[in-house]
Amino acid sequence: MYLTQGLHRSLQATPDKTATVHGDRSHTFAEMGDRVARFAAGLQGLGVAEGDVVAILSLNSDRYVEYYSAIPWADAVLNPINIRWSPQEIIYALNDSGTTVLLIDDAFAPMAPAITASCPSVTTLVHCGDGPTPEGMVSYEALVADNEPVADVRRCDDQLAGLFYTGGTTGFPKGVMLSHCNLLTSALGAVASGYLLQRDSTYLHAAPMFHLADLAGNLGANLLGCTHVTIPFFEPKNVLVTIEKHRITDVLMVPTMIQMVIDHPDAKEHDLSSLQRLMYGGSVISEGVLLRTKALLPHLRLTQAYGMTELAPVATLLGPDDHVDGLLTAAGQAAPHAEVRILDEEGNPVPTGTVGEICVFGANVMLGYWNRPEETAAVLKDGWMHTGDGGYIDERGFVFVVDRIKDMIVTGGENVYSAEVEGAISKFPGVLQSAVIGLPSDQWGETVHACVVKAPDADFTSEDLIAHVKGLIANYKVPRSVDFLAELPMSGAGKILKRDLRASYAKEQA
Structure with missing residues (x-):
């Protein structure tokens, strides 16, 4: 299993199909594959070697789609940086990971002096924006134009694919080590369900692309040869306009985004009939938002994905046919690639309907936390990921998340x-x-x-x-x-x- 295999398949099966759309710019899969191979060559020319960490600090774009293929193509390790972090958190993640090359766009270029002054391991900044390349940086487009394509090294299986830093809600973020097998297992499981993406899908990157949930959609779209449409950042009106303009069929959002889109005063003024499937996750969605979504888009097939970064990220899925009374608050059943149990504080399974800790087993479970063996041991026990979420499973195998254990009120x-x-x-x-x-x-x-x-x-x-x-x-x-x-x-x-x-x-x- 390797992250670039979906791109290779599309290069063979649908080379002339549109792969990416960003504003007025678009590339076919053949063009995307060529750009990925050339950018990988450029990175190697900058000294990037096996296992080096290459980070990105950028708004959504077609170049972000290319990043997720070019880094493993060059035998390097991904490190997508949370764009909403403070400068201190960004610098911490770059130093903690030992990042050597950072891709940075126009929005974050003003941070460059602070990064270079505080991150000794970062030897090169690559400008991946649309404006002029700032002094002291290397142009992304120049690396693509000035280098001949190199062969994909096909970094794969249990090799480290990326460091995905948690949101930092409990202090400084932890680097979650995910392998190629972890990420592909989760993406294949989501695709196998049939709930998100089909071969003719046009997928909208409305969620931030640094987030692992969007990466799962990204990988699934590559595996099926779907078209990627990117917008720089989430803005409800732009989501409505983009769905209508590009006839978007599939999108992934978190509940707060869904609420802002469906409650936008112009929501009923746009033709959203192309939108067939919406997958949501990241946090619990309220029944009120679910019901308003179904009222606005009765044809829409809704799927909830429950999981976490440490699970690459999918653990359970609540499919469209299960969005009925009595199940609207469920997180779904175990995804095709995962096994879910509810355990007590001693690690024993609890009876059906009893609240305990949600634990997950499967090839999607992380390798561990970067340079944190004790914290890894605290949550990984006999291959089972202890999520820290409280929940229960009913007699039909539906998982209900009741709260973060630490958020429970007594x-x-x-x-x-x-x-x-x-x-x-x-x-x-x-x-x-x-x-x-x-x-x-x-x-x-x-x-x-x-x-x-x-x-x-x-x-x-x-x-x-x-x-x-x-x-x-x-x-x-x-x-x-x-x-x-x-x-x-x-x-x-x-x-x-x-x-x-x-x-x-x-x-x-x-």
């Missing part, structure tokens, strides 16, 4: 899972987003608190919302307090950062 001796409370809140008209956390309480240990973002025209009080929630869930789970916020803190992957919310309340209390 109030008056009762366990409250924030996802259930957030699901109830989402059904109240005028709620855009919510996050439920536990606040310290001398009497109860913790009390349930909701942070809510209203729709622009919404007019309701905390009392109205609490009364609504009381009609849907047990009283001890109902928020005792509500704050209305302009926005919720988000990670680069679109996940709500409850850690930041808890920290802000702790600071206020202090």
